[in-house]
Structures are given as C-alpha cells and as structure tokens.
Amino acid sequence: MGAVMGGSRGQTLRATRHAPPFLSFTLAALLVTGHARASNEPPWVAPETEPLPQGIVSARILKADQPILASPWEGAQRRGSAALDVHLPIFAVRRGPGCKGRFLSIGPLAWVCEDAVELAETPFVNAAYRAIRETADGLPFRYYFVGPDGSFAYKKLHAVDIGAPDMQLEPGFAVAIVEERVVEGARYGRSHNELWIPMRDLGPARPLAFRGEEIKPDAPADVLPFAWILVDKAKVFSTPSALGKTEGSRARFERVPFFEEKHVGGARFTRIGENAWVRSSELRHPTIAPPPPEVDVAAGEKWIDVELESQTLVAYEGKRPVFATLVSTGKGREGTATATPRGTSRIWAKLFTSNMDNLEDEGATRYYRMEDVPWVQFFAKGVGLHGAFWHRSFGTVRSHGCVNLAPLDAQRLFFWTTPRVPAGWTAALPSTHDVGTVVRVR
Missing domain, CATH: 2.30.30.40 (SH3 Domains)
Structure with missing residues (x-):
C-alpha cells in the first residue's frame, strides 16, 4: 500500500483524491513543523514557573493522537503523538505562546500543552509500556474485510440499521474491530476509528505465519x-x-x-x-550489498536495503546482515506514482497504525481503504515500510508504492529501527539525538 487516508471519518467514502502518495490526518499533522513562523529564532519562552501542585507526577492525555511538540510553543516542530488516557511523566514546566496553561516537558525534546491533559497523582507509565503491543501474529487488532454487498458504518450504536449512516463501506474495505456488542440479537462491531458496523457484513482476515530469517553472526560474508x-x-x-x-x-x-x-x-x-x-x-534469494555512504559503518549503524529485482529486504548493522525477508513493492513502472522510488532516505516518521486509501483519486478504477495498517515507517514522503494483512503476494510486486511486509516482519523491524517510539506514544519523528534509520531502495 502506498496511499494514506486524507478524508473525514464522518463523510461517505466517495470523496475525491489527488495522485498518490496521500497523507492521513495523523500523518499530515506530523508534517506540521511551524511553517507559520517566519524567523528561525525561537519565540520568547518564560523560565520555569511556579511548581506543580504537591503530589502531581503525571499528565493524563485527554484525546487520541495528542500532538507532542519539540519545543514549548505553538507551531513548534512535531515530535510525535500520544495515546488516549496514557499517563506521561512531567519533567519540567514552561510558559510559552499558544498555550493558555503551561507547556509540560514529558521527555527529551517533547512538550505538550497543559490544556490538553489532566494533571494527576497517578504514577506515569513504565518505560516498557507500548500503546500498541507486539502480538504472536503481528496484527495489533482483529481485522475484517467488508463483504461483497458492502456495508454502512455509524458513529452511534443506537443508530445502526435505523438512522442515516455516517460512512459507506465498499466491498473489500478493511476495518480493525476493537469491541463487539449484541443488540436485539444482532452483533455489531466498533472499529478503532470509532464507527459501529454490522458484523454480518464482515469477514475475518486470516493471519499469515510467514516470517523472515534471522541471520547468524557466522553466516558467509559474501552470500546469504x-x-x-x-x-x-x-x-x-x-x-x-x-x-x-x-x-x-x-x-x-x-x-x-x-x-x-x-x-x-x-x-x-x-x-x-x-x-x-x-x-x-x-x-x-536475498543478496548482500555494501552500505551507502550515509551509514556510519564503524559505529555499526542499523540500516535497511530493499532490492526491487529480488523483492527482498535485508537489515544490517554496519556491514553485517542481521535479518532478511520477502517484500512486495510498488507495481507501477519506475517513475510512476505507484512505483517504489529508488534512492537512499532516512525514516522520518513512525506510526503504530495509519489508515490508507485512494478515495480521493478521481481516476481510480477501483477504490480501496485499509484501516489501521500496522507498523508504518515512512522514509520517502508518503512511501514507507508497513505490514500488509490483505494479501500474501510477498516476493512479487503488489503495492501502490510502499514496501509491504508480512505482519510479523513489519512488527520485528518497527521495534528495531529508529527513531524509538517512547512509552505511551503512538507516533514519533526523529530528533538530533534519535535520527531515523537509513533505508535504501535499489
């Protein structure tokens, strides 16, 4: 998949789109880097102000994907986003423009406005806590496909099958179901996007057991x-x-x-x-390749090599390969919107999940929408590595530009690459202290 949702959840899905790659609401928000500020100089920021009330140790996040900024002022560069209801630690407090309250430091180069949280005496999350957990099949949710007759989705459970639908789901669309309820004998599922859907219209996605190969340190240096x-x-x-x-x-x-x-x-x-x-x-057969100049070989820097011809991926630490697997890259001709672009980049955004679709592509012959695609790592604008649960064509071209991985492999690489996604966060962007992993496509 190589296109990302940009439409509103409350609209029907016959929206229009531009040519891919497309950016989801979450991803588009991550791109906001303070362009409105003309000067490179930071705005005035007050020194540390009055201390927090006695006993306050954490900030409870009040909305899903709460923006986290790199500096304590409105319009600062984005550092990521936080999960709903998670309790994050508070390290410092600053007054800054754009926040009625104060800006709270919740980590290195990570600030959130006090207006968006609830101060709490509750202990903050353990450093090992993850907003989305690793699973035995690589799928963070139970995924379902919309059946051949399509379906409708509703914001309120009491409106399902009675009121006007908030969204129309076409055959083949995928949703992540996080809750099920029975109303008058009929079963309904709530998607991770907070929409209720009749379960009779959905069929479950089957997990794929395939996973790549861990490479031993004593493996041959010239051929896998x-x-x-x-x-x-x-x-x-x-x-x-x-x-x-x-x-x-x-x-x-x-x-x-x-x-x-x-x-x-x-x-x-x-x-x-x-x-x-x-x-x-x-x-x-995956092949060994020398690292690009961007990689610090002496330090054993991690990097990823994607070979289009063999449809394989090899992960390295310096010159040593540590992992290899099959992928599915873009099926378009080189240079087209659906081809995976060759070149060397660094991962610039990591999201636990992202919605992907082509609903605004007016020229599309077939529309698709995959909710909560897991383990997303963007490295070339809207092109990234991510898990794919909707096909089993790994080893052949298949995607709309992204590098598709079996869910277990996408999960494995997500927690291996940088930037690291801190405890309680749902997305992270690199910083000067935590740069993104190099990805080369050749």
Whole structure:
C-alpha cells in the first residue's frame, strides 16, 4: 500500500483524491513543523514557573493522537503523538505562546500543552509500556474485510440499521474491530476509528505465519545461504535441468538452502540440496550489498536495503546482515506514482497504525481503504515500510508504492529501527539525538 487516508471519518467514502502518495490526518499533522513562523529564532519562552501542585507526577492525555511538540510553543516542530488516557511523566514546566496553561516537558525534546491533559497523582507509565503491543501474529487488532454487498458504518450504536449512516463501506474495505456488542440479537462491531458496523457484513482476515530469517553472526560474508520458494508448488529435480528426474516439490514460502546457481539451456537452476535443484525463477534469494555512504559503518549503524529485482529486504548493522525477508513493492513502472522510488532516505516518521486509501483519486478504477495498517515507517514522503494483512503476494510486486511486509516482519523491524517510539506514544519523528534509520531502495 502506498496511499494514506486524507478524508473525514464522518463523510461517505466517495470523496475525491489527488495522485498518490496521500497523507492521513495523523500523518499530515506530523508534517506540521511551524511553517507559520517566519524567523528561525525561537519565540520568547518564560523560565520555569511556579511548581506543580504537591503530589502531581503525571499528565493524563485527554484525546487520541495528542500532538507532542519539540519545543514549548505553538507551531513548534512535531515530535510525535500520544495515546488516549496514557499517563506521561512531567519533567519540567514552561510558559510559552499558544498555550493558555503551561507547556509540560514529558521527555527529551517533547512538550505538550497543559490544556490538553489532566494533571494527576497517578504514577506515569513504565518505560516498557507500548500503546500498541507486539502480538504472536503481528496484527495489533482483529481485522475484517467488508463483504461483497458492502456495508454502512455509524458513529452511534443506537443508530445502526435505523438512522442515516455516517460512512459507506465498499466491498473489500478493511476495518480493525476493537469491541463487539449484541443488540436485539444482532452483533455489531466498533472499529478503532470509532464507527459501529454490522458484523454480518464482515469477514475475518486470516493471519499469515510467514516470517523472515534471522541471520547468524557466522553466516558467509559474501552470500546469504538461504532462499524462499515463490510459487505454490516448485518441482525439485535431481539435476539442473527440467528434463531431470523429479525429486518431489517444495511449497510456497518454504525456506530452502542456497548453495549455487547454474545456467543450463537458457534457464537458471538453483541447488537447494544434494541432487536437488529448482528453477531459479521459482524462488527468491536475498543478496548482500555494501552500505551507502550515509551509514556510519564503524559505529555499526542499523540500516535497511530493499532490492526491487529480488523483492527482498535485508537489515544490517554496519556491514553485517542481521535479518532478511520477502517484500512486495510498488507495481507501477519506475517513475510512476505507484512505483517504489529508488534512492537512499532516512525514516522520518513512525506510526503504530495509519489508515490508507485512494478515495480521493478521481481516476481510480477501483477504490480501496485499509484501516489501521500496522507498523508504518515512512522514509520517502508518503512511501514507507508497513505490514500488509490483505494479501500474501510477498516476493512479487503488489503495492501502490510502499514496501509491504508480512505482519510479523513489519512488527520485528518497527521495534528495531529508529527513531524509538517512547512509552505511551503512538507516533514519533526523529530528533538530533534519535535520527531515523537509513533505508535504501535499489
């Protein structure tokens, strides 16, 4: 997926869009960096003011995705957002323009206006707390697809099937259900976007067990010794020839050893065992690549390499590969809006989830909407790494520009890269002390 929601939750979904990539409300807010302020000089900020009332140790966030600023004034650069009802620590207090109360420091280069919180004696969250938890299948919510007849969504449960709908959901749209209730014998689900939907119109998304490969420190330095089967059933031959004796088959996503490759009669074959060969076109093999100049190799800096030809991703620490997996990149021709752009960037925003759609694309032949796409890491404007629960085409091009990962792999990389998402936050942008991980697409 490579387009992100920009419409209002209360409107029907036949809105118009511009060409992708698109920015969600949350993502668009993260882009606000104080452009209204003409000068680079910070505004006047008062020194530390009167102390907090005795016993106050935390600030309870009063709305979902509460903006967190890098400095204590309105229009300052964004640092991220906080989760609803989470209690964050208070380290300092400052008066600053744009806040009727005071600005509260809730971490390094992280400020929130007192008007948006409730001061509390409740202990603040543990440093290990996460607004969205890791799960065994990589899916932070229970996801459902809208059935062939479509559905309607309502802001109020009592209005479902009775009042005018607040949103129309088309077949194939995906929603994240966080609560279910039964009213007069019918079951309804509340989405993470606070809309009620008849469960009869929804079908569950099936988790995918596939995950990438952790690479041992003693792995060969020049070639990764494994690959994955790409097709549903790959025939295994006793010799590097389709005319050789068949020795069974291997299933899709199966990890197999990679020993060597040979060209025979215009075709390529890969040896995966003793007297065991498969067509090279029926597997995907990640390759080793040197780091780009942006990476501090001596410090063992983390970075990610995406290879379009093989549809694979390799994560490195310095020159050492530590993890590899399959991906699905943009299906458009190079240079088009749906192609994954080549180049080297740094992750500039991390969001636990983001809504993605193409609802404002007037020229679209088919509309899509995926709510709460998990483990989103933007590195080239609106193009990013994220989990995909709506397809199993990893190893082939599929997306609208983003780098799709199996949910378990997206989850694994999200907590490995920088910037770190602090406890109680739902999104984070880099800072001078916590820069984004390098991502190269080649």
